[in-house]
Amino acid sequence: MPGDRSITEAERLAEAKLGGIPIRREQMAAVANIYRAASAVRQHLENSVLRSSDLTWTAFVVLWVVWVWGESETRHVAEEAGISKGTLTGVARTLESRGLLRRIGHPTDGRLVLLSLTDKGEDFMQRVFPAFNEEEAFVTAQLSSAECRGLAEGLRRVVLQVEEHGEERRRALLDGAEPAPRRSGRRPRA
Amino acid sequence: MPGDRSITEAERLAEAKLGGIPIRREQMAAVANIYRAASAVRQHLENSVLRSSDLTWTAFVVLWVVWVWGESETRHVAEEAGISKGTLTGVARTLESRGLLRRIGHPTDGRLVLLSLTDKGEDFMQRVFPAFNEEEAFVTAQLSSAECRGLAEGLRRVVLQVEEHGEERRRALLDGAEPAPRRSGRRPRA
DNA sequence: GTCCGATCATTTGGAACCAAATTCTATGGC
DNA sequence: GCCATAGAATTTGGTTCCAAATGATCGGAC
Numbered sequence: 001m002p003g004d005r006s007i008t009e010a011e012r013l014a015e016a017k018l019g020g021i022p023i024r025r026e027q028m029a030a031v032a033n034i035y036r037a038a039s040a041v042r043q044h045l046e047n048s049v050l051r052s053s054d055l056t057w058t059a060f061v062v063l064w065v066v067w068v069w070g071e072s073e074t075r076h077v078a079e080e081a082g083i084s085k086g087t088l089t090g091v092a093r094t095l096e097s098r099g100l101l102r103r104i105g106h107p108t109d110g111r112l113v114l115l116s117l118t119d120k121g122e123d124f125m126q127r128v129f130p131a132f133n134e135e136e137a138f139v140t141a142q143l144s145s146a147e148c149r150g151l152a153e154g155l156r157r158v159v160l161q162v163e164e165h166g167e168e169r170r171r172a173l174l175d176g177a178e179p180a181p182r183r184s185g186r187r188p189r190a
Numbered sequence: 191m192p193g194d195r196s197i198t199e200a201e202r203l204a205e206a207k208l209g210g211i212p213i214r215r216e217q218m219a220a221v222a223n224i225y226r227a228a229s230a231v232r233q234h235l236e237n238s239v240l241r242s243s244d245l246t247w248t249a250f251v252v253l254w255v256v257w258v259w260g261e262s263e264t265r266h267v268a269e270e271a272g273i274s275k276g277t278l279t280g281v282a283r284t285l286e287s288r289g290l291l292r293r294i295g296h297p298t299d300g301r302l303v304l305l306s307l308t309d310k311g312e313d314f315m316q317r318v319f320p321a322f323n324e325e326e327a328f329v330t331a332q333l334s335s336a337e338c339r340g341l342a343e344g345l346r347r348v349v350l351q352v353e354e355h356g357e358e359r360r361r362a363l364l365d366g367a368e369p370a371p372r373r374s375g376r377r378p379r380a
Numbered sequence: 381g382t383c384c385g386a387t388c389a390t391t392t393g394g395a396a397c398c399a400a401a402t403t404c405t406a407t408g409g410c
Numbered sequence: 411g412c413c414a415t416a417g418a419a420t421t422t423g424g425t426t427c428c429a430a431a432t433g434a435t436c437g438g439a440c
Binding site: 246248273274276277280281284299300301302376377378 | 396397398
């Protein structure tokens with residue numbers, strides 16, 4: 001079991017390594033565990049309900065977003081699902097080819113594309129979501145309902161902080177400096 | 191600001207959509223927010239400190255793991271970083287080519303490869319980690335230290351639950367059924 | 381009516397990523 | 411000593427994802 005030992009061990013070691021430097025330990029632990037938990041949950045769900053439905057995590061999230069929000073413009077779906085618009089184009093095409101999703105042009109604005117579930121897609125979610133939710137309950141089984149609420153609330157505040165002040169913060173950090181290009185992805189033309 | 195509105199709105203809509211079906215709302219909200227927070231945090235860090243250091247999230251995590259654990263065997267690093275061994279091979283090679291990481295064979299067991307930071311890598315982490323930690327503090331700014339501890343503890347329990355009971359659970363769910371082939375990755379030969 | 385900037389979705393190019401296959405090394409029987 | 415088995419990292423083949431570039435369309439200004 002690498003479990004408990006490795007998590008807390010890692011935190012202890014990190015502190016030791018930083019003996020001289022003053023660091024924010026609680027915040028470091030919180031962030032590290034957010035990412036670790038997200039990976040664990042995603043992997044568990046991919047290997048249980050999603051695998052047997054032959055759906056990737058991202059595809060399921062997209063489906064879920066359209067399901068709960070109803071017919072939506074793609075850019076909203078991408079934002080809500082936490083993926084880029086380019087990725088959504090591919091995922092939506094896959095889901096469309098599987099008959100779960102419908103893509104129709106906006107009636108008045110020709111630039112927009114609207115996504116909605118087909119009847120098959122609706123049936124699929126009615127059938128699969130309860131199984132998905134069952135696994136959500138499984139991974140949080142060590143927490144009471146109240147603790148789940150507390151956890152969700154704490155995480156919500158993290159999301160809010162980034163959504164509301166993230167851009168401003170990044171601007172302040174760079175402070176006039178170039179935005180620094182990414183290494184991967186299509187190269188700038190010039 | 192899609193912020194506050196969209197998160198709680200989404201949760202409300204999901205509940206409405208599931209009017210008839212009994213679901214575990216708290217658990218659903220907890221899981222949804224884990225993933226949402228992880229994406230937000232990763233994106234913020236990639237676009238601030240990591241971008242200007244020309245490092246991907248994964249590369250930084252690998253560097254961090256080797257930094258805090260010291261010289262380590264690759265399979266342990268992969269596990270700790272949450273990536274496959276194959277991915278680590280590529281990432282390690284990139285980091286080696288940039289002079290931050292060293293790869294040396296194990297002195298007695300020729301099958302093993304050990305990773306450690308170069309002096310340049312150590313300097314790099316000494317310089318960049320404080321900035322990274324500063325952003326960890328930023329994203330959790332809406333939480334007190336005690337709340338961070340509570341958050342980390344709750345997430346730790348989720349990770350533990352999956353690590354300790356996940357495999358068993360997945361086996362019980364399939365219950366004899368085929369493991370269901372994955373869609374991506376190299377195909378089996380036969 | 382036609383340019384022109386803004387705002388979409390889509391295409392494109394490259395890296396990240398995984399799991400199977402492969403290759404290399406160690407070790408235990410014989 | 412030799413071979414089979416096991417266990418390690420790496421290679422390979424494939425998908426997924428992002429960000430820049432592109433192409434389409436809208437809405438004004440003139």
